[in-house]
Amino acid sequence: MFNEKSNEENMILETKNLTKIFTTYDGKDLVACNNINLKVYKGKTLGLVGESGSGKTTFIRMLMNLEKPSSGEILYHGKDVNKFSEKEIWENRQKIQMIFQDPWAAFNPKMNVLDILTEPLLNYKRIKKSDREKVAAKLLKMVELPEEYMYRYSQNMSGGQKQRLGIARAISLEPEILICDEATCALDVSIQKIIIELLVRLQKEKNISMVFICHDLALVQSFAHEIAVMNKGDIVEIIDGDKIQNASHPYTKKLIDSVFSIHMEPYKKK
Numbered sequence: 425m426f427n428e429k430s431n432e433e434n435m436i437l438e439t440k441n442l443t444k445i446f447t448t449y450d451g452k453d454l455v456a457c458n459n460i461n462l463k464v465y466k467g468k469t470l471g472l473v474g475e476s477g478s479g480k481t482t483f484i485r486m487l488m489n490l491e492k493p494s495s496g497e498i499l500y501h502g503k504d505v506n507k508f509s510e511k512e513i514w515e516n517r518q519k520i521q522m523i524f525q526d527p528w529a530a531f532n533p534k535m536n537v538l539d540i541l542t543e544p545l546l547n548y549k550r551i552k553k554s555d556r557e558k559v560a561a562k563l564l565k566m567v568e569l570p571e572e573y574m575y576r577y578s579q580n581m582s583g584g585q586k587q588r589l590g591i592a593r594a595i596s597l598e599p600e601i602l603i604c605d606e607a608t609c610a611l612d613v614s615i616q617k618i619i620i621e622l623l624v625r626l627q628k629e630k631n632i633s634m635v636f637i638c639h640d641l642a643l644v645q646s647f648a649h650e651i652a653v654m655n656k657g658d659i660v661e662i663i664d665g666d667k668i669q670n671a672s673h674p675y676t677k678k679l680i681d682s683v684f685s686i687h688m689e690p691y692k693k694k
């Protein structure tokens with residue numbers, strides 16, 4: 425299903441020996457990410473699983489330029505992002521978008537949905553002010569929210585509706601990569617499923633790549649093309665999303681054993 429060699433020209437982001445070392449309160453080194461080598465391919469989903477504290481969020485914070493790596497490289501279309509100019513960083517910020525874990529904390533309560541959806545587009549001068557309503561209506565339709573919600577405030581929406589709003593805002597800038605850090609884990613299982621189906625549909629329509637962080641291996645394997653397994657800062661194994669039963673690392677096997685009482689129907693992958 426996932427042939428890396430034939431996909432090499434479709435690789436859009438690559439990390440090389442990406443490392444982050446924090447200094448703890450007692451002056452010791454804590455290696456949150458240790459020599460991470462991962463690749464993100466056009467239109468594909470990379471799942472990232474691992475126990476709490478294994479370094480998943482630190483890894484994506486480095487990808488989002490929110491955390492400076494201690495060493496190593498992030499190559500975006502072959503170019504080291506640490507060597508980007510201020511202008512390139514600003515331009516690039518549109519290309520990698522994130523959906524947050526906590527839909528309750530993701531939005532400014534003083535902004536209505538129309539403002540939330542169009543502010544990034546206005547900032548990047550991608551739309552005219554007079555087109556705001558038209559653009560917001562289109563985005564709401566994409567995530568299957570009623571058009572009249574544009575005049576609502578996010579605090580008057582459910583968790584699932586807010587997560588749709590977060591998705592609409594993230595895709596408004598037509599990103600190449602969508603990063604989801606436990607983006608569905610705060611939701612009920614039934615809503616979680618609907619949100620993932622929505623993400624998979626949008627991914628196919630727009631050929632977006634996803635990095636999907638989740639501690640739930642059974643859920644991730646239902647739609648990820650590749651899964652990287654992280655343990656204490658190390659990537660211990662990268663497995664094909666269709667073949668996790670072939671995993672060989674003892675830590676991955678432990679994760680599989682702990683979840684395979686749960687059965688998930690696979691979502692259709694490309």
Ligand SMILES: Nc1ncnc2c1ncn2[C@@H]1O[C@H](COP(=O)(O)OP(=O)(O)OP(=O)(O)O)[C@@H](O)[C@H]1O
Pocket residue numbers: 446447448454456474475476477478479480481482483639
């Ligand atoms: N700013 C920081 N300063 C010091 N240590 C940090 C900092 N951020 C994260 N860490 C530590 O780095 C390690 C990895 O944390 P990280 O948040 O990346 O884990 P995670 O895999 O996302 O966990 P979870 O599943 O709980 O979200 C942890 O031991 C954490 O305490």
Ligand SMILES: [Mg+2]
Pocket residue numbers: 480481482
């Ligand atoms: Mg985390």
